[in-house]
Amino acid sequence: DVYKRQDLMRKSGIPGMAVAVVHGGKTVYAKGFGVKDATKPEEDENRVDPDTVFQLASVSKSLAATVAAHQVGVGAVSWDTPIVSELPWFALSNPVVTSMVTVGDMMSHRSGLPDHAGDMLEDLGFDRRQVLDRMRQLPLDPFRISYAYTNFGYTAGAEAVAVGAGKPWEVLADEVLFRPLGMGQTSYRFTDYRARPNRAAGHIHMDGRYEPAFVRDADPEAPAGGASSSVNDMTRWLAMVLANGSHDGKQIVAPKALLPALTPQIVSSPASEPAARSGFYGFGFNVSSTSAARMELSHSGAFELGTGTTFLILPSADVAIVALTNATPSGVSEALTAQFADLVQFGEVREDWYGLYSAAFADMEKPVGSLVGKQPPANPVPAAPLASYVGTYRNDYWGPARITERDGELRLALGSKLDVPLKHWDGNTFTFSFITENAPPGTVSTAVFDGVDRDKLTLEYFDTFKKGTFVK
Incomplete structure (x- = not known):
């Protein structure tokens, strides 16, 4: 429904969005809305289309999970491969956990590492190895029973998979997933994203408007957040997932290897009351059940500096949707995919999804620090020389x-x-x-x-x- 997409853009003010839907193994809808760069005229070359490349942020994790599943299927690694068997230099603060933590533990966020461990090191310019080396200095929550979302924990799991394959992660993803699926505009390299002529600029929300003031290079955590793609490319991947790992009559990922990624591995959001439903995480996928008792697979991606993305899959309906935006997350992509899921299951939208999601994302935009909003003392004590x-x-x-x-x-x-x-x-x-x-x-x-x-x-x-x- 074009009106719903345009209404969400009007309410949020985001510059651009692309949306696509897959059903029955085919792309049944793909369209772009708005502009790639809010500082440029709204002319043809600046309009978003289905081939416009966006940064995916954490939707990268789900792509990475299918790369890992491919390697599991060919026997290069398993979900139970210990990280140190492939990365002998890697360590956590507990030597027992270090020896036991696996690819699956890292890719389901159950290693015990703290929430978003290492992300602020990336902000300071540390590279992948430098950040992963510092994971040993962080405290751990109980192993395999604690869920905490960690980009660099996930990256450690993917790095182990890549070493098991004997090639860099970015090359592995190209060879086993993107090329076989014909995803020619998809990459885990930031330089590839920057080189795309049909590329959406990221926009940060500042002073009530969206500005392309920053460019996020997520190469240090590429498997967890560094991919870029278009909705036309993403439909190929979604169709493959819906087809249990096959594409154009060829098995890209073995079904037995893929299934663990798409099924619960840990509780990610415990139910708040007996009548509520818990949320789960597989390997790189959110796994949940809807109010219509259908299984739902999904993931969102969020860059404060200018990306908001979501896909949602209803396997029992053989349908999937992806929404990519080029702005600080405001709940638009999540609301749109939730509206779509309602329409598929009930024939009507049952919740104010944008109201719910926009309120949640507004909290993420709040500035940090004990002195935010405070005035300096009227008579401060002088500083030393x-x-x-x-x-x-x-x-x-x-x-x-x-x-x-x-x-x-x-x-x-x-x-x-x-x-x-x-x-x-x-x-x-x-x-x-x-x-x-x-x-x-x-x-x-x-x-x-x-x-x-x-x-x-x-x-x-x-x-x-x-x-x-x-x-x-």
Whole structure:
């Protein structure tokens, strides 16, 4: 229903979207809406069409699961292959868990790693190996009974699969999935996305409007979030999943290897009351049952810097839908696919899906920091001489924080991407503001110098897991 798509775009203000539907092994609908870049004229070359390439964000995980399933089917690895058998350098903080954690554990988010472990390291410019090496420093929740969504845990599982195949992940995905399915506009390489002439720019939501102000390079976590594709390409993959791993009469993925990915491996969202339904996670797929007692497979992808994506599959109805948008997630792709599922099952939309999803995503846009919305003290305690703060402060997890003085102000540099001015707040407390994938616009962090001769620096934003103290 074109009206519903356009109505969601009007309510949300997102610049562009593409939608496609698969049924009976065929693409029965594929259309683009809006523009690829909100700063350019609404002319033909700027209009979204079904071949426009979008970043997929975490929908990448479901593609990756089918790559892994292919390798399971050919016997290169199994879902139960220990990570250390392929990545002997990899470790978690518990040596017993290190020896036991498998490809399946990582690709179902049940390793015990904390929620979104390592994502902020990626924001600072650390590469895949550097982030995975630091997983050993993080606390663990109970193994195999705790669910916590981890992009780099998932990436570790995919890396083990790639090593088992003897080739880089990006090459493996091309060879066993994208080329056999004819997905010529799909890739796990950021450079491929940037090179596509028909490409949707990501738009961040700032000051009440969407702007293409940032470009997200997710190569460090490519298997979990770095793929890009068009809805025309995605329909080929959806049809393959609906056909139990086959495409054009050829078996791309063995059904026995694919089935575990599409069935519950852990409870991801426990029921809140006896009458409610729990949600589950397979290997790279959300697995749930609808109010019509149909099994539903789905996944969403979200980049704060400018991508919102969703697919939804109803296997018993032999139907699937994919919606790709080029803006900070606002619930549009989720609402549209939920509306579609209602129409398939009941002939009518039964919930205000956009109202529900937009409220949930609004929370994700809230800025971070204890001083957000607060005014500086009217009579702050003066800072010490700025030169006394200058130096390099060590931290095993985040790497060195470098404090310099330039033109009468302090600056903080951390990793290869963060370089910001420090604004005096009160005494030895300074603040800094920045925007990253995990720090929405308006985020404010304190930087507190302490100890003898101010030899300790605590960065509030980076104090996750009590790892935010740096020593001079």
